[in-house]
Amino acid sequence: MTIRHHPSDETLAAYAAGTLDLGRRVVVASHLERCAACRRFVRGAEQVGGVMLEDLSPAPMSEHALARTLARIDREHSRQPAKPVANEPGLPACLKPYEMGRWRWVGPGVEMRPILLPESGNVRVFLLKAGPGTRLPQHTHEGSELTSILVGSFHHEGGDFFAGDFEEADGDVEHRPIVGTDMACICLVALEGQLKLSGFIGALLNPFVRL
């Protein structure tokens, strides 16, 4: 399947540079797992990062830093590797290290499941599942909203979005997504700040927005 909607170059470069917060990084990573073109761009930008790292003037390490690191390597052998949390089949690999909350009902045909990141700051990450044909409430954003479509499709004024596609929205965008009628749609979303919802379903969604 051809992926038509990608993260902006700026978002991909920020991913490569490490300036994206963890929440947004996870959502971008779920797109990269499927999109060879974006992986190529990110790898190129990482190369730029490698060159820039080489060109930085070195900051002297503390005394015995190497000895301390080697001592830690010696202690490594007894260390148990972190046990990955069980993952549901079909979810992107980038979610593996993180625990998830339960699916919860947020409105007719709509469920969400929070991804429990160690530090999410102002950005919340969650899976959003909406039944076939569901109309999501019209909303605008306080901050940016990144959406990676994992399963199914939706469309709105901005275009048609299928599994593998990526949507980047900011406060200026006002959308009313409608889920494709053939199957449920599951998205991974990183949401900054509050959603501003309007209408009846908006009121229903508020509990999850305040999560």
Next chain:
Amino acid sequence: MSALRLASPTARNFRTLAPSLRPARARLTDAAMDGKPLATLDYSQMIVAVARQRDRAAFGALFDHFAPRIKAYLLRAGADEGLADELAQEALLAVWRKAETFDAARATAATWIFTIARNLRTDRFRKEWRDVPVGDDLPDAIDEAAAPDESLSEAERGERVRHALRQLPPEQIKVIELSFFEDQPHAEIAQTLGIPLGTVKSRIRIAMAKLRDLVGDLS
């Protein structure tokens, strides 16, 4: 600068302990004498030596070269002295742990180590720490479609990036640098550089277009 580093005790040890890698060091010296930048190939071989022989001398040489640069990177990103030092050690520890996942055909040593430092930065910088493997957000297994052009070695690729970056006008390099190292919102970049916000945005757009050209040339 590479010639000086060769004279360090660790590099000498490395040479004694890993005679099979001597030709690589010789090439490095030649490159240094020509005034060319470091051949990343040699650091690649050190990572391989760490992976295959758990070679501590090779690790020491990697540490001497990269830890201070990672520390500088983290200082630029806003870490304090203590945190930057600790995370630079952490990054090299990850190099030791993950050495066998390094593939010289896919990345230069500097690029690979940069991604480790970058992931630590996002994971750790925000104070919380979970024992999650770093650098695992781009699984290798699905990367076959992004296989590099075989006619171009990774070292050459790195060289091309370096060359292309040098061609950019200084104000564009500055914007790329700021966005790479300093995690500043556009408004702050505008303040730092003393230029209007609109100019920052258009410079970033141009810089990104350049980056895309550059990456397009590479793939």
